[in-house]
Amino acid sequence: xxxxxxxxxxxxxxxxxxxxxxxxxxxxxxxxxxxxxxxxxxxxxxxxxxxxxxxxxxxxxxxxxxxxxxxxxxxxxxxxxxxxxxxxxxxxxxxxxxxxxxxxxxxxxxxxxxxxxxxxxxxxxxxxxxxxxxxxxxxxxxxxxxxxxxxxxxxxxxxxxxxxxxxxxxxxxxxxxxxxxxxxxxxxxxxxxxxxxxxxxxxxxxxxxxxxxxxxxxxxxxxxxxxxxxxx
Amino acid sequence: xxxxxxxxxxxxxxxxxxxxxxxxxxxxxxxxxxxxxxxxxxxxxxxxxxxxxxxxxxxxxxxxxxxxxxxxxxxxxxxxxxxxxxxxxxxxxxxxxxxxxxxxxxxxxxxxxxxxxxxxxxxxxxxxxxxxxxxxxxxxxxxxxxxxxxxxxxxxxxxxxxxxxxxxxxxxxxxxxxxxxxxxxxxxxxxxxxxxxxxxxxxxxxxxxxxxxxxxxxxxxxxxxxxxxxxxxxxxxxxxxxxxxxxxxxxxxxxxxxxxxxxxxxxxxxxxxxxxxx
Numbered sequence: 099x100x101x102x103x104x105x106x107x108x109x110x111x112x113x114x115x116x117x118x119x120x121x122x123x124x125x126x127x128x129x130x131x132x133x134x135x136x137x138x139x140x141x142x143x144x145x146x147x148x149x150x151x152x153x154x155x156x157x158x159x160x161x162x163x164x165x166x167x168x169x170x171x172x173x174x175x176x177x178x179x180x181x182x183x184x185x186x187x188x189x190x191x192x193x194x195x196x197x198x199x200x201x202x203x204x205x206x207x208x209x210x211x212x213x214x215x216x217x218x219x220x221x222x223x224x225x226x227x228x229x230x231x232x233x234x235x236x237x238x239x240x241x242x243x244x245x246x247x248x249x250x251x252x253x254x255x256x257x258x259x260x261x262x263x264x265x266x267x268x269x270x271x272x273x274x275x276x277x278x279x280x281x282x283x284x285x286x287x288x289x290x291x292x293x294x295x296x297x298x299x300x301x302x303x304x305x306x307x308x309x310x311x312x313x314x315x316x317x318x319x320x321x322x323x324x325x326x327x328x329x330x
Numbered sequence: 331x332x333x334x335x336x337x338x339x340x341x342x343x344x345x346x347x348x349x350x351x352x353x354x355x356x357x358x359x360x361x362x363x364x365x366x367x368x369x370x371x372x373x374x375x376x377x378x379x380x381x382x383x384x385x386x387x388x389x390x391x392x393x394x395x396x397x398x399x400x401x402x403x404x405x406x407x408x409x410x411x412x413x414x415x416x417x418x419x420x421x422x423x424x425x426x427x428x429x430x431x432x433x434x435x436x437x438x439x440x441x442x443x444x445x446x447x448x449x450x451x452x453x454x455x456x457x458x459x460x461x462x463x464x465x466x467x468x469x470x471x472x473x474x475x476x477x478x479x480x481x482x483x484x485x486x487x488x489x490x491x492x493x494x495x496x497x498x499x500x501x502x503x504x505x506x507x508x509x510x511x512x513x514x515x516x517x518x519x520x521x522x523x524x525x526x527x528x529x530x531x532x533x534x535x536x537x538x539x540x541x542x543x544x545x546x547x548x549x550x551x552x553x554x555x556x557x558x559x560x561x562x563x564x565x566x567x568x569x570x571x572x573x574x575x576x577x578x579x580x581x582x583x584x585x586x587x588x589x590x591x592x593x594x595x596x597x598x599x600x601x602x603x604x605x606x607x608x
Contacts, residue, residue, distance in 0.1 A: 231430040237400055237417075238424045239444040239497065249443050253434040329434040330479065 109300040117300030118307065131284060140308060143278060143285035146202075147270050150209025154270075155263060158214045162221025162259070167251070172222060179218055187212040187273045191280055201281040208277045209270045216265035224258025225251060256327040264320035271313045349412050351376045351537045352397060352501065356406035359392055366392045368563040370406075372556060379527060379538045381548040383596070384558030384567075385606050390541045391505055393558075397539060398424050398503050410501065420448045423499035427506045429486040431478040431493075438474040441465065441493045448497045464496035465489075468522060484515035491519070495526055498534035502527070505541050517580065520551060528576070545596045549589060550578060557596065560604055567604060570595070 109117075125137035134142075165172040190211045194204030228251055236246045252259075278287025286309055293301035350373035359367040367389045374380050382390045395401040396408050399418040408415045410422065431440050441461045445452060452460065465471040468488035470481075478486050487507060494502055504523075508516040527538050542548050548555045552572050559567040574588055583589050 231426060231428060232432065234400055234424075234426065235430045235432065235444075238398055238422075239448045240418055240420065241443075241447040245443070245447055249435070250432065253432070329477070
């Protein structure tokens with residue numbers, strides 16, 4: 099049954115190529131909120147991901163720094179993080195709707211929640227690993243607390259933080275597609291769902307390819323950043 | 331803060347001949363039920379170079395950390411020029427066993443950051459000049475913009491020495507500083523260290539306290555050698571005076587009777603009296 103579906107129902111390569119060609123021929127058109135070019139849709143998804151991701155990082159990095167440097171805080175917050183981390187971010191959508199009364203900020207809220215955990219966990223791990231040798235240097239030469247944070251703690255933890263951000267971003271990019279299917283306004287996830295409703299499978303496959311290439315590109319950018327902040 | 335502003339000064343200006351530079355009095359250090367040090371007493375006089383030697387686990391690094399102010403005695407106290415040490419201070423600075431340079435900072439910034447912290451009394455120009463001087467003294471000025479990872483072990487330890495020495499501490503603490511270096515590099519660095527210490531007027535360093543496990547190094551460098559008993563409950567087993575005139579000549583030294591007697595005595599102490607089965 100699966101094989102016959104593969105043969106008869108799934109689009110042929112030529113159809114996918116044609117669909118992709120059409121989509122990319124005029125990718126930036128804008129005929130109202132429900133009819134936009136593919137790159138316009140991609141851009142609105144990226145905007146949501148970056149807003150949620152940036153907000154998440156803004157909370158997650160300081161939270162991870164505190165968790166990593168104060169054992170008491172870590173013991174208190176670790177169970178909370180471990181409990182919330184495995185929850186599908188989509189489960190937070192209703193909470194977002196209640197909080198913001200609108201689908202758009204609720205979608206960003208989902209991404210925010212998604213982006214938190216890997217960054218919190220990696221930052222805390224990095225910060226808690228500052229070797230005693232470096233702490234002793236800071237103490238012997240009497241570094242001020244600010245100097246310790248800026249010259250010892252953050253540079254030491256930075257590679258871990260960037261790895262956390264990279265994982266956060268990767269998951270956020272996966273989640274945005276589902277979130278947009280749920281919120282149903284615009285974006286690449288909305289496009290996939292819309293194409294499915296129109297039984298336009300070549301467009302669905304085209305969107306999958308575009309999502310993949312975009313995710314891969316950003317992952318590579320984070321990879322470059324990781325190499326930049328590495329001090330080994 | 332007042333500490334920072336009043337120090338460092340020349341030893342002769344502060345210390346009366348009767349005040350030890352460092353006084354370790356009735357020091358015990360326990361970690362829970364584990365007794366690391368038991369009743370350690372030692373006076374170190376201004377201008378002295380003192381080595382602490384002993385087997386692994388004899389508490390020699392603990393003793394050094396107590397002087398540095400990184401650790402505190404459970405009983406007794408450690409004084410510098412009559413003041414009880416409560417924490418690290420700009421009057422003491424340390425060279426660590428594994429260099430402990432901050433790998434994300436350039437060689438130069440490793441020195442300037444330490445200076446910024448330890449010597450807030452210096453202005454920017456003084457700090458840059460002091461850094462230049464310290465790096466030139468150890469011959470690493472041409473490499474100042476490199477990261478420590480781009481340097482050899484000997485060069486890294488030179489940077490660590492430059493960093494410690496730039497602060498102009500009264501007391502320089504060294505924790506097995508040359509243990510990981512080859513013999514030739516080790517010899518050069520020992521001589522450079524002696525040079526800085528004997529040029530006290532310039533460096534401000536009056537005392538050096540060095541932890542080592544190398545008998546030859548201890549004799550070549552020190553005025554006195556503190557031999558620790560084995561831990562736990564480590565204490566000072568014996569203090570040896572190295573009665574050899576300075577400057578010392580390495581080649582002539584190894585043939586002198588004083589040197590040979592000292593070495594034989596220390597080998598006997600560490601190899602027989604304090605033998606471990608490690």
